[in-house]
Amino acid sequence: MAEQRVKRVIIAGGGTAGWIAAAALARSLGPLLEITLVESDDIGTVGVGEATIPTHRTFHNFLGIDEQEFMKATQATFKLAIAFENWARDGDRYIHSFGEVGRGTWVADFHHIWLQGRGEGVAEGIGEYCFELKAAEAGKFYTSDKAPLSYAYHLDASLYAKYLRKLAEEKGATRIEGKIKSVERDGDSGDIAAIVLESGQRIEGDLFIDCTGFRALLMEQTLETGYEDWSHWLFTDSAFAVQTQAVRDPIPYTRAIAHDAGWQWRIPLQHRVGNGLIYCSEDLEADAARQRLLDNIEGETITEPRLIRYKTGRRNKVWNRNCVALGLSSGFLEPLESTSIHLIQLGITKLIQMFPFGGITPGLRDRYNRQTQDNLEHIRDFLILHYKLTERDDSPFWRRCRDMEIPDTLKTRIELFREQAMVWKDQDDLFQIDSWLQVMLGQRLSPAAHHHIGRLMSRDQLGRSLANMKGQIADAVGKLPTHRQFIEKYCPAPKP
Ligand SMILES: Cc1cc2nc3c(=O)[nH]c(=O)nc-3n(C[C@H](O)[C@H](O)[C@H](O)COP(=O)(O)OP(=O)(O)OC[C@H]3O[C@@H](n4cnc5c(N)ncnc54)[C@H](O)[C@@H]3O)c2cc1C
Structure with missing residues (x-):
């Protein structure tokens, strides 16, 4: 029987991407693998990403996740649609629902x-x-x-990561707290050999999953994979996010309200609302964007408005050498249709189905990269x-x-x-x-x-x-x- 060449999976980063990857791998292939996740409380996560699409339910079904338990744990509400306001013309409103039309x-x-x-x-x-x-x-x-009914969820991103962490650890994934200081490459193959923490701990692996967010510590800072910029099609590059107390019953849809330099989201959870203003920094200064967001929310703010900068596009390869990028390290498409968490789930599902037990080969990587590129371009x-x-x-x-x-x-x-x-x-x-x-x-x-x-x-x-x-x-x-x-x-x- 052929030997198993890839057993030690190292997940760098514990945001939504890291913990989705850990939970999915542990629940589907757990006994065959050694799964280690490294994250740093000092660095923290991006802390947004709260609207999903119906494929989320399919993914949860794969993992045997109980809907009621998950929703209670993450303050989740149901999402049937996205309402687009002021998009074609100022004053217009239409709904993109998840249902079948006629x-x-x-x-x-x-x-x-x-x-x-x-x-x-x-x-x-x-x-x-x-x-x-x-x-x-x-x-x-x-x-x-x-x-x-065809539906998805609004959820609290931090609580969701915590919830998934519990599922992953129950199935044998190991978490290590610590800051990654450097990434070592094998002198002969050029593959990643280990990550080294500030504490001096060295963690070796066969397959590395880069979930370090926009930093892309492994995929870009180490492997220099390159990035295809799509900002000539999708002009926004910045967001302010703030949470507010809920002042009304949660509506079962996300609101995407266009303004003169982008759009604003409202995502209702059970006890609070997630708000954000997406904008193009060429057209709106940061101070004005922050103020615009604060002028267009309901209820007391619970958090300080936080600025997030991004570049729309995709990593040239999402599987390079023995490293797979998931989440923000793999590229970014603004949350207009709430597709990022779906892409993480799709990425890990494909990796599980194509898991390189027999070794990582160029053909396998190419197929994974080709499929991912097609999904993203669509x-x-x-x-x-x-x-x-x-x-x-x-x-x-x-x-x-x-x-x-x-x-x-x-x-x-x-x-x-x-x-x-x-x-x-x-x-x-x-x-x-x-x-x-x-x-x-x-x-x-x-x-x-x-x-x-x-x-x-x-x-x-x-x-x-x-x-x-x-x-x-x-x-x-x-x-x-x-x-x-x-x-x-x-x-x-x-x-x-
Ligand atoms: C403004 C905005 C709104 C969004 N809205 C939505 C939405 O509504 N729906 C949706 O599906 N998606 C949305 N997204 C995308 C979504 O937030 C992300 O896809 C998701 O949160 C995954 O992030 P991540 O885990 O890749 O990165 P992060 O959350 O940034 O996590 C990175 C992890 O890496 C760790 N790390 C980094 N460097 C080191 C180091 N040196 N040592 C150790 N650990 C390290 C951090 O500690 C952290 O755990 C949105 C994104 C943005 C920017």
């Missing part, structure tokens, strides 16, 4: 039928035909084994879409967004929707057809033509069918408890 057929997606109905004056706004969207608007929520295009399709011209920021050149992949998507109402999802794409649809329509992109399947019905039939669908959704939403009521029963967290 019911299509194998011939054509629902929106073609809806476009026909709209042309004939018998269809209402597309959101009327989506259960999750209407529940979000009404502040309602319910889940059970039999009611498969998300990148989706984010650019929100900016490119603006009609705002009230500031240099929005004019630059509107006028920028975009990747060809995105150009094709926009053109085909504009010409034919065509939307698609390729095999490994994260975002579903309904996600592209809701954002494209929400950003006021109007198709010139659509599939004619809707013409097989008379105007009356089409109107009745759409009205029925809308009525069924409204009835079902009416019967749901409020989000607050449901949380109080299902997963109440103790007040901190």
Whole structure:
């Protein structure tokens, strides 16, 4: 039998990325590996990253995580959607929900039928035909084994790392507290041989996972892997984050409110709200950004506003030599669609599935890197879409967004929707057809033509069918408890 060549896994960093990696490895492959995580309390974590997408639930299912226990431990609430305010025009509002929009057929997606109905004056706004969207608007929520709503969570990032740490340590992962002072490379192969702590402790490994955040201590500072800058497409480079007391019941969606140099988030947890202002430093000074955030929050602040600078883009390789980068060390895409934690989970899931028991080979690394790049570029295009399709011209920021050149992949998507109402999802794409649809329509992109399947019905039939669908959704939403009521029963967290 072939010997196991990779056994000692060293995770550098214990933020969301580090502890997701440790928990996932320990729970899936634990007895086969020696897992060590090194983190420094002195350095701390980035402390943001609180909105997720539905894949989070799939990942938790893989790990056998109990939903109620997790939600109580992390002050979590449910998330059905993101509301985009002021994006296409100042005063606009649309919702990108996680749900299915209407019911299509194998011939054509629902929106073609809806476009026909709209042309004939018998269809209402597309959101009327989506259960999750209407529940979000009404502040309602319910889940059970039999009611498969599509949803995600808002959670407290620090509590989540603590929760995962417990899971990882229960399954045998070892934590070492200490500051990494240097990283040693093997003189012959150039691979990473060990990390050395300020205390002098030397920790050897076969595979290193760099979760040291923006510092990218192993992947960049040691291996000099390089970075592809995407800031010519996604202009923001800074964020202020602050936490406030909750002054109202938590809504089951994230708010993304555009301003003249970026946007602001509001993420409701059970007892507090996470707020942040994302902006482009070319258009807004830090002091003004901080003040703008403080002027646009509700409730007492619990923390001091904290400035975080970033560069949008991706590491040239996320698996280089015997090192894999996860989290902020692997690149950064702003949290507009809450995709970073998903990318960490995807990265570790792929690593578990492709684990190099037989040794790390170039072919394996290339495949991992190729897949990761495809996943990232798809998300990148989706984010650019929100900016490119603006009609705002009230500031240099929005004019630059509107006028920028975009990747060809995105150009094709926009053109085909504009010409034919065509939307698609390729095999490994994260975002579903309904996600592209809701954002494209929400950003006021109007198709010139659509599939004619809707013409097989008379105007009356089409109107009745759409009205029925809308009525069924409204009835079902009416019967749901409020989000607050449901949380109080299902997963109440103790007040901190
Ligand atoms: C403004 C902003 C908003 C965001 N919002 C979202 C969101 O809503 N949803 C989402 O999915 N993602 C979001 N993200 C991304 C998310 O925060 C990160 O993906 C996630 O927190 C992972 O961070 P990390 O663990 O890679 O890094 P960090 O949290 O920075 O952790 C780094 C770790 O490395 C350790 N470390 C560093 N140097 C050393 C050293 N020398 N010795 C020992 N230890 C060291 C630190 O102690 C720490 O434990 C957001 C990011 C930003 C910047």
